[in-house]
Amino acid sequence: MVFEVGRSYYNFKLLMEKEIKEIKGVCRLFSHEKSGARLMHIQTDDDNKVFSITFRTPPTDSTGLPHILEHSVLCGSRKFPSKDPFVELAKGSLNTFLNAMTFSDKTMYPIASRNDKDFVNLMDVYLDAVFYPNIYKKKEILMQEGWHYELNNKEDELKYKGVVYNEMKGAFSSPEQILFRKIQETLFPNTPYRHDSGGDPEVIPDLTYDQFKDYHRQYYHPANSYIHLYGDGDLSEHLKFIDEQYLSAFEKIEVNTQIPIQGAFDEQQEVTVEYPISTNEKEDEKAFLSLNFAVSQSTNPELHLAFDILNNILLGSPAAPLKKALLEAGLGKDVFGSFDYTVLQPVFTVVSKNTNESEKSRFNDVVFSTLKYLVKNGIDKKLIEASINAYEFRLREADFGRYPKGLIYAMKSMESWLHDADPTMHLSYEDSLETIKTALTTNYFEQLIDDYLVNNLHRSLLIVKPKKGLAKEIEDEVYNKLKAYKDSLSEGQLEELIAQTKELQRFQEQPNTQEELEAIPLLALNDIDKEPEKLPLVEKEEQGIKILHSPIFTNEIVYINLLFDTKHISKDLIPYMGLLSYVLGKVSTEKYNYEQLSNEVNIYTGGIYFNTEAYSQMDNDEQFYPKFTLKSAALVKQLPKLIELSKEIIENTLFTEEKRLKEIIQEAKSRLESVILNEGHVVAAKRATSYFSPLGYYQELSTGISFYKFIADLEDNFNSMIEEIKGNLERVKSQIFNKNNLIASVTVDEKDYNAFKDAFKSILSNLKDGNIEKVNLGFEPTALNEGLLTSSKIQYVAKAYNFRKLGFEYKGQMQVLKTIVSLDYLWKKVRVSGGAYGAMAGFSRNGNMYFASYRDPNLKETLEVYDEMNNYISQFEADEREMTKYIIGTISKIDAPLSPSAKGDRAAAYYISGLTYEDLKNERTEILSTKEADIKALAEIVDKLMKENNYCVLGNENKIKQNEEIFNNLVDIFN
Ligand SMILES: [Zn+2]
CATH class of the missing domain: 3.30.830.10 (Metalloenzyme, LuxS/M16 peptidase-like)
Incomplete structure (x- = not known):
């Protein structure tokens, strides 16, 4: 359809149309005349369609109001009154992106899908949520998502609870996050940017219900909104839908949310x-x-x-x-x-x-x-x-990465719009x-x-x-404030608080009605492809080296991974291998000093990186394939230079620059610290897995807490260890780079393969011909059950085991169970009732499984939630519609779109693990045919897994010490 500037389409007047060659798209700008909404359309041939609606939401204080509202509008609305339409969509839509984000000046609600019907469904739920949320009818939403007083009995301690309250306590546990949250306050003292839109835990409890409702009434109006549509969808149909179903009900109003400029300072x-x-x-x-x-x-x-x-x-x-x-x-x-x-x-x-x-x-x-x-x-x-x-x-x-292109473009456009x-x-x-x-x-x-x-x-x-002791100081302050408040209350007021607490618990425990659930639109199983996507992979051989070629369109870019098997690296050298991945490319080589090397890599390539990884045999975690990998990318025309630079780094790196080595070790330590503080759930789950799994043990040694401790030790004793460090780096390097343990994966169009072949010829000329016998790591399973102590305000609670070790086989139905327990059981128990920011589960083909919580105020209670999961599963009930929903949600995760380089990486990983297309097809058939009884049958497995009692908790030192009796070992992480 042709659109003409100046004409109106379903009340949307076209203001501008232009081609933007950088994103291969046509951009159109509309104004909705009746409501004042703005709409930007980007037409491209990308089938991963994106819709988003954004509101300008400058904060007026640091209670986190915009952030709490972002959570709350997704907790039920006029047409979709269930308590959690957001979760229902996560359970049962084909979305490729579903989230909401609070920035320091705007709140954005984006969704993406490749399925036309699904796209409109998601748009419908999101528009209804932002314009007609149930927050006016149900005060419990603010209490649950924002903050509330919790008091179960008169003699109990009064507490603050709430999802955002705990989320922000987690955010304020990391010094790096504190730094970046405070910068705006120092530069913009007279504008809304001085406030924290996410919420400062000390201020969040100042937020009142009236402020909350007023803010929504004022700012969530179409006249204060910015709508994006991106992709190959039908624009007319979407404009018609948005106009008729939503915007036409609104009259334009004046909303004064413009953000003023902060005048410059006279001095720093x-x-x-x-x-x-x-x-x-x-x-x-x-x-x-x-x-x-x-x-x-x-x-x-x-x-x-x-x-x-x-x-x-x-x-x-x-x-x-x-x-x-x-x-x-x-x-x-x-x-x-x-x-x-x-x-x-x-x-x-x-x-x-x-x-x-x-x-x-x-x-x-x-x-x-x-x-x-x-x-x-x-x-x-x-x-x-x-x-x-x-x-x-x-x-x-x-x-x-996992962000759809259209969303990135929408975010970019907001910077000016x-x-x-x-x-x-x-x-x-x-x-x-x-x-x-x-x-x-x-x-x-x-x-x-x-x-x-x-x-x-x-x-x-x-x-x-x-x-030191600031965490305790803040805890005491909150404790005293709450105690004083409690002491000031009359008997009657205490009764009222108890009643409110119970009322909220009732609200949270009450299931959605059938009618509420059925209001959320759902696709049918026929809307889903019966076959998994085929990732093309052709096995080739060049110079006696196995090449895994993924012939896909990469827009003139070539991605090369050189994977060196490291099964022969002895246990004492494994951490040095991890260190080597940080050092290569960052120190001098024979030909280039390290600055020159860095410049050469950036001038001629898209990057050359190193890492350590381990691929599990698909059905056995005791058999795994550890690799040291060079990952690289370049334009096809720069292939010879890419190979030359890769060779220079592999063959001629010098470990003689002691000062430089020290800098790299310090930086590695700092980056690992950030991971421990911000991704504690991954760290704790990895640690718990290392208690029973040889694969997990290996990953711990090369990338986990053990590796962090190794790096910290090198830093502390650098001067006395320097000769040892240099010697071991040299040793491990000469053992890794070897022509007998190399395979390469290359992702590039068929037509450009010959260019790769030519360039690759020189790769082997100086590689050694060494022995690669597998060494024994002497792994002994032991349930260490550690408490890992940090100054964090919250915990990450992980429990894990391997179901194959208990005699069970992998089934596709486990992926459906994962969707069910993460989005229903754990969501309700750990997030909604427990107040944690999140909880997740994982079931791998090799038998390893885990449950982990994220930014969790609890500890023992969460372990109990895991232990009681088998009851939930054995009593699981779902009608056909409900099962369909979980199946669709499971498939949408499996079918998440991949970039060309990610497709190549995944195809190579499947190959190494021995996973065939037939396996994927069987898994998909099992998922698509999952019945209630199949889920119930998995209760026995989960029960046995939990009874193995392998767990690890990372987080607040006081909280862990209060529960000392459940741990075998307490470990200080940062000292
Ligand atoms: Zn949040």
Whole structure:
């Protein structure tokens, strides 16, 4: 259908239409005349369609109102009154993305699907949720999602509970998150950005029900909304639907949510905040120092792009001069930058992590003297070229992982649209990029540094420093506040609180009615493909090496993985192998010093990385294939250079630069710490798996807590161990790179395979011909059941075992059970009633399974929830509709769309694990035919698994110590 500018379609007037070649799409901008809603359409041939509605929601305080509202509107609405339509959609739609996000100035509700019918269903539920939520009728929604007082008996301790309350307690447990949450407050003291839209746990309980309702009434109006439609869907039909079902009921109103500009400062501001560390941790070298600059406005696309690249120039690679200067000055053990363009005045940040507050003026001096030096003497042109190329590669590759392209484009457009500017300005980047490329012959970046950093007083020095016992102090403060409040209450008021607590519990426990559940639209099983997607893989051989070729369209890019088997690496060298993956590519080689090497890699390739991984035999975790992998990407025309650089790193890396090795170890430690603090559920589940599984044990040694402890030990004893470190890196390197243990996987179009073949010829010339006999790791299963102590305010509770060891076989039905228990049983017990942010489950073909909670205020209670799961499963009841729902939800996870490189990786992983297309087909048939009785039959397995009692808890040291009797061992993580 042809659309004409100036004409109206279902009350949507077309304001503008233009082609955007960078995203291979046509963009149209509409205004809904009656309601004032804005709509942006991007037409492409992408079948992964995206819809989203965004509201401008500047916070008025730090109670987290926008965030709590984001959760709450998805808890039932006019047409879909069940308590959790969001969960119902997660259980039973073909969505490829389903979430909601609160930013510091907007709230976004995106969905994506490749199925037309499903897409409209999801859009319907989301629009009804935002415009007609049940929050007005049910106060319990705010209590559950935001915060409430919990009091079960008069003599009990009064407590705060709530999903967002606990989620934010978790967020405020990580010093890095505290740092990034506080930056805006230091730079924008007179605008809404000074507040925390997510919610500060100390302030969340100030939120009242009236404020909550008022905010929705005012801000969730079409006139304050921004709608996105993306993909190959039928625009007319979608416009008609949105108009007739929703927008036509609204009259345009004035909504004053525009965000004001913060005027610049006369002088640099300085702010210090504290974060908790546990009582046994050292305070020394635990502070963060940061300099933050407000850089112009988000409606300047060229500057935006240029600063993204400048961030990489200054801080992004081993060759980055600001990073080098800070590390050389001993300021911090990890140095990084960020450029936050999601706010009206984008923020450039430099961070030195793991240093001391006493260093703050030296930090300030080194940053500015380095910047001034660069302005005066110029930046290395090779580095500029490398940074621009690396950036351009990522732009053209447009691989956003699990995020649909359309969602990324919608988010990009909001950077300008939210502030009433052209929403396409950040999507068409070619012209800006051309201008920026003049930097190769001019002082373009030097001028930016001078104008926006050196001579910019709108900046802050933010210090985040550790304080022992602060967690306890805050806990006591909350305890005293609640105690005083409780003491102030009359008998009658206490009765009322108890009644409210019970009322909320009743609300939470009451199941949805059949009618409520059936209101949520559901596809039929016929809407689903009976066959799994085929991932093409052709086995080839070049130079005697097995090649796994995935012939798929990659847009002139080639992805190469070199997988070196490491079954012959002895146990004492496994952690060194992990260290080697951090070192390669970041130290000098015979031909290049490390700065040159980094520049060469960025100029000619899309990256060369190393990691350690282990693939399980598909049906046996005792048989696994450990690999040391080189992962790389490049344009096809750069293939010879990619192979040459890979060879140079593999063959000629030098381990002689002691100072550089120390920097790499420190940075690795810092990055591992962030993982432990932010992904504790994965860490705890991995640790629990290592108690009984040889595969899990291996993964722990090479990437888990054991590996973190190894790295921490190297850092502490670096000077006395340096010779040992160098020797072991050399040893492990010479054992890994060997022509007898190599297979390669390559993902590239058929037509470009010959280019790969030619380039690959030189790969073996200097590789050794070594022995690769498997070594015995001496693994002995032991249920260590550890409590891993940190200063975190919450826990991650994991329990795991292997069902094959108990004599059970894998069945596709287990994947349906996973959907059922994660989205029904665990969701209700651990999240809704327990107050944790989330809980998950996993069943692998090799028999390993786990349950884990995320940002959980509880500990023992959650373990009990796991132990009682078999009762829930054995009494599980579902009619045909309910079963269909769970089956569809399960299939949607399995069918999640993959980028070309991810397809190649997955095909290779299936090959190594011995998993065939027939296996996948059988699994799918089992899933599609799952019945209530099949689920019930799995109760016995879960019961036996839980009785094996393998668990691990990571989190709050006081909470773990209070439950000491259930652990065999308590381990301090960070000391
Ligand atoms: Zn949240």
